[in-house]
Amino acid sequence: MLRFLIKRLLLASTTLVAISIVTFLLFFAVPSSPAWVMCGRNCSPERIAQVEKSLGLDQPLPVQYTEFVKGIFVGRTIDDAGTLRECDAPCLGYSFRSKEPVTDTISRSLPVTVSIVVGAMVVFLTVGIGLGMLAALKKGTVFDRAAIGASVGFASTQTYTLGGVLLLVFVYSTGLLPNPHYTPITQDPLDWAAGMLLPWITLGLINSALYARLSRAQMIETLQEDFVRTARAKGLPARVVTRRHALRAAITPIVTIAGVDLGGYLGGVVITESVFSLNGIGREAADAVADLNLPLVMATVLLAAFFIVTMNIIVDMLYAVIDPRVRLG
């Protein structure tokens, strides 16, 4: 177990370093410079050079990269157009757009994304797995066809379509729900939920389609397994056979996919955030790319990668917890 963890952590760090280097290089391959963007249209070449110097862009790439990495671990001093700013570890850089350390931007936007994703996940796991399992148990019936039909319908709906329709119905016409917004859960849990409800439903329903189909297929396969027949042959009631024996085995691969999905979504759900005008990490990342805001791009990309890599490790460990045949090593 420990061996596995060390191995995977090493692998994860290597991945993160590689991603950061690639992002860094990609950024400088773009035929544009943050200095131009910052400085505005009618900027003299001298002014641009000055800005570039203050951003450290005149330094060779390896030096710039080392400076960035150093910031993460020990913090660094950043020159913001003449003003020196201390940026404490973990320093992901300084956003010249919003005039704040990147970590501030992240700590403001990450809770928004986490709120959307966690709620949506509850929706798509319960709706998806619930529908899929029921469809499998009632295979071939009207319910099965209706559930699968509905899931195909949701899967082929886009976030901006479903989100737009929901907004129109629940917010603009009837006013049943407030405009989606973010209130920290610690401040007002009810308002937090009210503001997040539509994103949850939208992202949740669209994703539940995949989970419904997947869990239906898994469950149908598991119900054919010999050990399910054994459970029935023991004289166990159908309810126990389904839950304790079939469901337990059918759910394993779904846990894997849910974990990896969670990792992916935590890095930002750009479209959902945009449709509901919520300033989550996905939107910040998209804006940062448009603005050539390198520090923020680096930070969001690394964060997204971090979530994916971490969730993968967690999923593998969970797998070993669920299935005693899996040995970590």
Added chain:
Amino acid sequence: MTTSTSPAAAAVDPEAYLQVRDLKVQFPTEDGLVRAVDGVTFSVRRGQTLGIVGESGSGKSVTSMSILGLHNPARTKITGEISIGGKNIVGMKEEQIQRLRGKDVAMIFQDPLSALHPYYKVGAQIAEAYKVHHPSASKKEAATRAVDMLGRVGIPQPQRRANQYPHEFSGGMRQRAMIAMALVNDPALLIADEPTTALDVTVQAQILELLEDLQREFHSAIIMITHDLGVVSQVADDVLVMYGGRPVETGTVEQIMKRPQHPYTWGLLASVPSLHGDASVDLVPIKGNPPSLINLPTGCAFNPRCRYAGQNGNRSFSEVPELRPAGEPGHNVACHMSFETRQRLYAEDIAHAGVAQ
């Protein structure tokens, strides 16, 4: 088994614990009606073993599944009678059958690795089987009982083994655990569906011996489903040979092994190596494949594979042979050929190859 005048000839012993009369199991499918079992009659007393022999698709496993009432009633049509300890389970409510399953009738499956749940400890799985029929037993009692059973089926260090998962057991040990699970409620009838097929030959013998010992101890009726005549000759008292969902020959193990009457039984015997026969004689496989249960050949279902088909004019191709007395009491065969013809053919073509014993 004794002869009688019932249409299926094989009589049902009224004293027997399990009595199956004219059982038919059909599955309506999109391709047509699958007649998996088409009229089979047999009975087993406590302490006796019935071997049901046949190839895949002969209806032997479907028969055993219907004795446990494991077929989905929505997708299966079952007629006839299956009387377990005097109770007919055909048409019985699921909740009632549930109370019999695992308690009065238990089953051992072919591949113990896939038949045991991979995520639960062996002891827990056995305890669960006990607890479901003994709701008043405490968890601890059930666990103790599980360890006890593991010990009785010859698993060393049962206490430790109960805490392991099925994948930590060897094949033979797993099958022992499966047997322990089946016997945990002292069932009066034990159905063993190819219990040794997935095991090494050396382990097979141990498992069969174990079953025999346990049968003596628990005095249960056993149905041994197999395609292996070696297994049958070792453990069975009576034998039922099935082909295409129908019984083709029934009798005592002595009659079936020593004086087989049906060409299909001959085929089964001739395709198994024998220690007693002529070593230079080649094994004779039964040519062709088992028939489709949706579209059985007309007449005798075995006719496309029978080298004696057509001996009696057109009868093999037009008339389904009924099970009829084959000379000795209790020995029945469903074949159009006369007793004398069968005797002659057996002596000429089959006997010299020797049979598995």
